[in-house]
Amino acid sequence: MKTEDLIAALSADTTSQPTMGARLLRTMPVAVLVALVAVVALWKVRPDLAAALASPALIKTAMPAVLALAALWLARGLSRPESRARAQWAVVLVLLAGCAVALVQGLMLGGMSGLMTALDTPNLLTCFLSIPVLSALPLAAVLWSMNSGAPSNPRLAGAAAGLLAGAAGTAVYSLHCPEDALLFFAPAYGMNVLIMVGAGTLLGPRWLRW
Amino acid sequence: MTLSAEASWEDLMRAANRGEQQPYVQLLREITPVVRGIVRARGSALGNEGCEDVVQDVLLTIHLKRQSWREDAPLRPWLYAVTRHKVVDAFRARGQRIDLPVDDFIEVLAAPADPDPFETQDMDRVIDRLDPRAAQIVRAIGVDGETAADTGARLGMSEGAVRVALHRALKSLAQLRERMIE
Numbered sequence: 001m002k003t004e005d006l007i008a009a010l011s012a013d014t015t016s017q018p019t020m021g022a023r024l025l026r027t028m029p030v031a032v033l034v035a036l037v038a039v040v041a042l043w044k045v046r047p048d049l050a051a052a053l054a055s056p057a058l059i060k061t062a063m064p065a066v067l068a069l070a071a072l073w074l075a076r077g078l079s080r081p082e083s084r085a086r087a088q089w090a091v092v093l094v095l096l097a098g099c100a101v102a103l104v105q106g107l108m109l110g111g112m113s114g115l116m117t118a119l120d121t122p123n124l125l126t127c128f129l130s131i132p133v134l135s136a137l138p139l140a141a142v143l144w145s146m147n148s149g150a151p152s153n154p155r156l157a158g159a160a161a162g163l164l165a166g167a168a169g170t171a172v173y174s175l176h177c178p179e180d181a182l183l184f185f186a187p188a189y190g191m192n193v194l195i196m197v198g199a200g201t202l203l204g205p206r207w208l209r210w
Numbered sequence: 211m212t213l214s215a216e217a218s219w220e221d222l223m224r225a226a227n228r229g230e231q232q233p234y235v236q237l238l239r240e241i242t243p244v245v246r247g248i249v250r251a252r253g254s255a256l257g258n259e260g261c262e263d264v265v266q267d268v269l270l271t272i273h274l275k276r277q278s279w280r281e282d283a284p285l286r287p288w289l290y291a292v293t294r295h296k297v298v299d300a301f302r303a304r305g306q307r308i309d310l311p312v313d314d315f316i317e318v319l320a321a322p323a324d325p326d327p328f329e330t331q332d333m334d335r336v337i338d339r340l341d342p343r344a345a346q347i348v349r350a351i352g353v354d355g356e357t358a359a360d361t362g363a364r365l366g367m368s369e370g371a372v373r374v375a376l377h378r379a380l381k382s383l384a385q386l387r388e389r390m391i392e
Contacts (some may be wrong), residue, residue, distance in 0.1 A: 002330070005351060006270070007235060007269065008351060010234075010380065011238060012373070014230075014373065017274070048231040067350075080278055081292050081295060148278070150291075152291055
């Protein structure tokens with residue numbers, strides 16, 4: 001086939017593909033809503049939710065939510081082939097560094113014994129079983145949306161998708177989670193988000209190839 | 211809307227994204243020598259015909275990924291990034307490692323405008339692997355230069371159905387070529 005013939009075939013195809021943004025708008029609210037409904041209906045929100053959200057424990061919900069928004073921005077940036085998404089990376093890394101600093105500070109105050117006490121609760125298992133489940137649908141939504149983009153590095157783009165899904169799932173789960181000790185939620189939530197980043201990193205090269 | 215011969219690539223692509231065929235043809239014709247120049251500069255070992263296979267790969271990808279270009283951004287950085295991605299892929303598939311710094315592309319000159327002399331083989335091979343009707347549609351519109359309406363009348367399909375089938379066929383072509391690479 002001559003290249004001129006291919007051009008003729010390509011130009012006759014005027015069907016437009018949805019953009020990544022359009023797909024995200026269509027799927028992400030649904031995915032998050034399903035997770036929210038699941039937490040309300042199956043996990044049950046914590047009884048003192050209103051009081052918790054008015055206390056410093058708000059950070060449990062607010063931080064993952066903000067991180068999810070930053071990761072959303074990063075994922076959009078990374079799905080454009082010419083973009084290195086420097087500003088997006090900067091914001092995400094500052095947020096992650098903030099989380100790390102908070103964890104280290106908590107460890108310095110509470111020590112290893114404080115960490116062990118905080119983590120010694122059946123809620124730890126619930127947390128590790130719940131966040132990946134709540135993040136799975138958002139991850140599928142993000143990866144499917146990114147598929148109409150063109151990430152020059154599918155692995156990295158998959159990691160950003162995992163960060164977005166993990167942070168969103170964590171924010172939703174925090175509405176149920178009764179543990180307000182920094183030495184519980186910082187390491188437990190952090191690990192779960194990392195698990196989702198890992199899942200995205202594995203899926204990215206498969207799902208985001210082009 | 212008619213666009214002049216000097217219309218910028220951005221204008222042409224914006225028109226293409228609104229479904230205008232003529233500006234899109236013009237854009238694809240103008241970028242082809244540039245893509246060919248990049249591919250040949252990097253892949254002289256592939257021979258002219260092998261290079262043209264890669265050029266066609268790049269054009270197909272540009273077509274399917276054109277919505278990932280943001281309409282307020284310049285087109286060239288996007289175009290070079292897409293080209294780079296597919297060229298690296300193509301050479302990897304053929305067992306050659308190449309290193310393609312993005313900035314290099316700025317200096318690449320368009321290949322001399324010999325009027326597309328090569329009949330490539332790869333694209334025909336993957337078209338043969340489409341289902342027969344899809345292959346028929348791609349060839350009718352591409353090689354025989356039929357319009358979607360003509361093809362539809364001949365095959366007893368509506369013009370819209372032909373366009374949908376063509377779109378699906380092009381997406382399958384890209385997937386089949388990906389699989390050839392693995």
